[in-house]
Amino acid sequence: MHELMNIDIGHLISDQDQAGFISRADFNNFAAKYGQGFEEFQAPLRDKKSPITLSLGEASAITGIKELAQKLREKYDNILLLGIGGSALGAKAVLQFLHGPFYNLEKHGNPRMFILDNLDPVLVTKALGVVDITRTALIYTSKSGSTPETAAQFIFYYNKYKEAGGRLEDIVIICDPGDNGINHIARQLGCHLLHIPRDLPGRYSVLSSVGFLPAEITGIDSARLLAGAAAAHQSIIDTPLEQNAIFALGTCLYELAMKGKSIHVLFNYSSLLFEFGLWFVQLWAESLGKKLSLDGQVVHAGTTPLASLGATDQHSILQLFKEGPADKVLGFVTINSLPIDVTLPEAFPAEKEYSYFTGHTMGEQLAIEQMATEMSLVGAGRPCYRLTLRDISPEVLGALLYFYEALVVYTAKLWHINPFDQPGVEEGKNITYALMGRQDYSQRRPDYEQAVAQFKQQGVRLKLS
Numbered sequence: 344m345h346e347l348m349n350i351d352i353g354h355l356i357s358d359q360d361q362a363g364f365i366s367r368a369d370f371n372n373f374a375a376k377y378g379q380g381f382e383e384f385q386a387p388l389r390d391k392k393s394p395i396t397l398s399l400g401e402a403s404a405i406t407g408i409k410e411l412a413q414k415l416r417e418k419y420d421n422i423l424l425l426g427i428g429g430s431a432l433g434a435k436a437v438l439q440f441l442h443g444p445f446y447n448l449e450k451h452g453n454p455r456m457f458i459l460d461n462l463d464p465v466l467v468t469k470a471l472g473v474v475d476i477t478r479t480a481l482i483y484t485s486k487s488g489s490t491p492e493t494a495a496q497f498i499f500y501y502n503k504y505k506e507a508g509g510r511l512e513d514i515v516i517i518c519d520p521g522d523n524g525i526n527h528i529a530r531q532l533g534c535h536l537l538h539i540p541r542d543l544p545g546r547y548s549v550l551s552s553v554g555f556l557p558a559e560i561t562g563i564d565s566a567r568l569l570a571g572a573a574a575a576h577q578s579i580i581d582t583p584l585e586q587n588a589i590f591a592l593g594t595c596l597y598e599l600a601m602k603g604k605s606i607h608v609l610f611n612y613s614s615l616l617f618e619f620g621l622w623f624v625q626l627w628a629e630s631l632g633k634k635l636s637l638d639g640q641v642v643h644a645g646t647t648p649l650a651s652l653g654a655t656d657q658h659s660i661l662q663l664f665k666e667g668p669a670d671k672v673l674g675f676v677t678i679n680s681l682p683i684d685v686t687l688p689e690a691f692p693a694e695k696e697y698s699y700f701t702g703h704t705m706g707e708q709l710a711i712e713q714m715a716t717e718m719s720l721v722g723a724g725r726p727c728y729r730l731t732l733r734d735i736s737p738e739v740l741g742a743l744l745y746f747y748e749a750l751v752v753y754t755a756k757l758w759h760i761n762p763f764d765q766p767g768v769e770e771g772k773n774i775t776y777a778l779m780g781r782q783d784y785s786q787r788r789p790d791y792e793q794a795v796a797q798f799k800q801q802g803v804r805l806k807l808s
């Protein structure tokens with residue numbers, strides 16, 4: 344992993360015992376205090392018992408995924424990928440990091456990929472306006488198969504597709520194995536059906552067919568993504584405690600949370616990492632934000648993730664990071680070697696605001712701005728760490744994704760919570776099912792309707808115009 348990315352946590356620690364940082368003495372005591380817990384985290388990884396290691400077993404699915412991707416590439420100009428949360432965010436992160444922001448506008452001979460991850464009548468209708476549905480393949484990704492937003496999208500496009508004479512057997516459904524509606528539909532349509540390992544939760548599923556199929560369709564070798572993840576895995580289980588990045592960073596983040604750093608900002612210094620930032624937000628939030636501990640105590644665990652984009656957000660939220668509440672720890676993600684750089688030629692030499700650029704590259708400027716921002720935050724007493732990615736390659740991204748998955752699982756151990764469930768999102772779903780008239784929720788419907796009426800009554804409406 345060290346060849347793919349490296350990490351600097353030096354500015355989470357203070358030798359002067361500065362408030363808001365980890366003291367050197369505390370840091371030196373981590374092994375004694377948390378070493379045992381870290382071994383308990385490493386053991387299931389080593390034995391391939393941790394759910395995140397299920398991704399490593401997905402190597403066997405890659406040949407089939409490549410064949411399917413090839414077929415779809417040959418037949419179709421566009422792909423509409425329907426999914427939400429973990430069924431969309433990872434694929435978006437992969438495509439953006441490896442293809443850049445203009446993939447759909449560039450000429451490369453591969454299908455354009457539209458990932459529709461919201462319930463929005465305007466979005467779904469507009470998408471129909473930009474693709475020829477008869478030249479478009481549908482991928483419906485839903486681990487549970489019961490997510491109402493994605494199901495509604497699928498019903499809409501399935502009908503449009505059928506009306507247009509689309510080949511139903513070319514539809515792709517990606518879901519859990521199981522005896523449920525989505526599996527029944529796939530079998531009824533005789534379409535492609537790819538299964539996600541049952542115990543691999545959706546937000547950890549990017550390194551499975553969920554991320555691999557969109558990657559392959561657009562020309563990314565998913566075996567290289569997985570090779571990067573495998574390298575990260577090996578490093579996490581082999582590296583001794585004192586140099587182990589997951590141990591040091593995870594423990595620092597937990598201890599800083601105990602000191603009131605309740606917000607974890609990931610400040611990504613490349614437009615290619617914007618979607619990765621959103622993937623991180625779901626992973627961190629749903630895995631660590633828990634009311635109950637493993638033994639049933641009310642703990643309200645977790646820290647709030649926030650994704651920022653450098654250099655853009657230096658001009659919006661940075662002011663707050665530096666001078667607002669001291670409740671944040673910031674992680675910078677930078678890319679060491681860019682495949683493209685731009686040297687600025689001389690222009691307006693008489694003007695001091697413009698003349699100093701001559702001969703500098705934009706990559707150099709971005710790196711300077713990142714360091715300047717980080718230094719200024721550390722100087723203001725804000726703890727920061729930095730991940731430096733070797734380059735823009737599938738191996739690096741695979742390692743980065745697996746690194747954060749493992750970091751979340753280790754941090755959850757410190758919080759003593761389950762990182763693989765999300766009980767907090769269920770209630771809203773149940774109310775939706777009941778109010779939308781789902782049959783198996785009919786008994787609960789009157790109660791929910793009454794509760795909704797009461798809730799609305801409690802509102803205090805003010806006039807704005």
Ligand SMILES: O=P(O)(O)OC[C@H]1O[C@H](O)[C@H](O)[C@@H](O)[C@@H]1O
Nearest residue numbers: 428429430485486487490545768
């Ligand atoms: O993949 P699906 O089953 O459709 O789930 C999509 C999303 O639904 C829920 O909101 C869960 O909290 C998320 O973790 C999940 O990623």
